[in-house]
Amino acid sequence: MASVTFEPGTPAPEVVGDDHLFAAWLAEAAGRRLLEVRAEGLEGKELKDAGDQAAHVLLAELLATYRPDDAVLSEEALETAADKDARLTADKVWIVDPLDGTREFSEPPRDDWAVHVALWQGGTLVAGAVAQPELGETFTTGAPPVVPPSTATRPRIAVSRTRPPAFVQALAEELDAELVPMGSAGVKMMSVVRDVADAYVHAGGQYEWDSAAPVAVARAAGLFTSRVDGSELVYNQADVYLPDVIVCRPELSERILAFIAEHGTD
Numbered sequence: 001m002a003s004v005t006f007e008p009g010t011p012a013p014e015v016v017g018d019d020h021l022f023a024a025w026l027a028e029a030a031g032r033r034l035l036e037v038r039a040e041g042l043e044g045k046e047l048k049d050a051g052d053q054a055a056h057v058l059l060a061e062l063l064a065t066y067r068p069d070d071a072v073l074s075e076e077a078l079e080t081a082a083d084k085d086a087r088l089t090a091d092k093v094w095i096v097d098p099l100d101g102t103r104e105f106s107e108p109p110r111d112d113w114a115v116h117v118a119l120w121q122g123g124t125l126v127a128g129a130v131a132q133p134e135l136g137e138t139f140t141t142g143a144p145p146v147v148p149p150s151t152a153t154r155p156r157i158a159v160s161r162t163r164p165p166a167f168v169q170a171l172a173e174e175l176d177a178e179l180v181p182m183g184s185a186g187v188k189m190m191s192v193v194r195d196v197a198d199a200y201v202h203a204g205g206q207y208e209w210d211s212a213a214p215v216a217v218a219r220a221a222g223l224f225t226s227r228v229d230g231s232e233l234v235y236n237q238a239d240v241y242l243p244d245v246i247v248c249r250p251e252l253s254e255r256i257l258a259f260i261a262e263h264g265t266d
């Protein structure tokens with residue numbers, strides 16, 4: 001039986017009172033919990049399930065404690081019709097992915113997994129944090145990351161290491177770009193922030209929680225974000241399926257959108 005010793009502690013009043021700081025605190029608390037789960041000696045599906053569940057329960061409890069009036073959309077929660085009604089009429093909705101890159105989490109010592117915490121209010125994302133616990137880093141709208149100048153001679157496109165979409169290979173050839181495979185949507189978006197990649201282009205399936213927090217951080221950092229047709233990413237919808245996304249350095253967006261407009265993503 002796995003032992004549970006993690007205590008998230010109590011957030012300081014200035015953290016509780018600031019949505020940006022609170023989002024980052026939540027993501028870090030869940031990240032610490034996940035590191036603890038990872039040290040328990042579980043493997044494979046057991047480790048995946050334990051991580052998903054532990055981070056979800058912790059975030060749900062903390063949000064219920066400190067934001068009792070807000071709605072929550074979480075990858076790991078089954079949403080009832082009543083929950084959905086509440087979410088769609090709520091002023092504030094926390095959109096969380098307690099563990100993004102679950103597969104990579106279950107393959108220690110991989111570090112490409114993340115915790116996503118976003119806040120949607122009045123039609124738009126207003127705060128977000130992405131914790132990458134194994135890097136000891138949390139990217140947050142509270143202190144938007146400064147994207148360094150690209151160090152690449154050829155553009156680098158981050159793609160899923162287990163299910164890279166075929167059209168991204170063709171896009172890479174068009175841009176004379178190289179593909180950089182890694183797990184987790186949040187890690188891929190933060191790789192653009194960190195100058196590990198220059199773009200993340202995805203289509204074929206994803207949900208609001210996979211992109212909300214990292215998109216909030218990427219926007220705050222001045223990166224380009226959109227759907228693959230160039231339209232805006234819109235959150236807190238009745239149907240939370242949001243299957244495609246682009247996050248890139250602004251100077252690449254025109255060529256990426258033009259390629260997709262001409263060739264599609266199938």
Ligand SMILES: Nc1ncnc2c1ncn2[C@@H]1O[C@H](COP(=O)(O)O)[C@@H](OP(=O)(O)O)[C@H]1O
Pocket residue numbers: 075097099100101102103159160161162163182183184185186204205206207210
């Ligand atoms: N075709 C698809 N349909 C649904 N979800 C997808 C998907 N491709 C990627 N995702 C989700 O996006 C996240 C990153 O995937 P990848 O590492 O392959 O890029 C994963 O989140 P989770 O790890 O939270 O399940 C994964 O479930």
Ligand SMILES: [Mg+2]
Pocket residue numbers: 075097099100101185209210
């Ligand atoms: Mg996810």
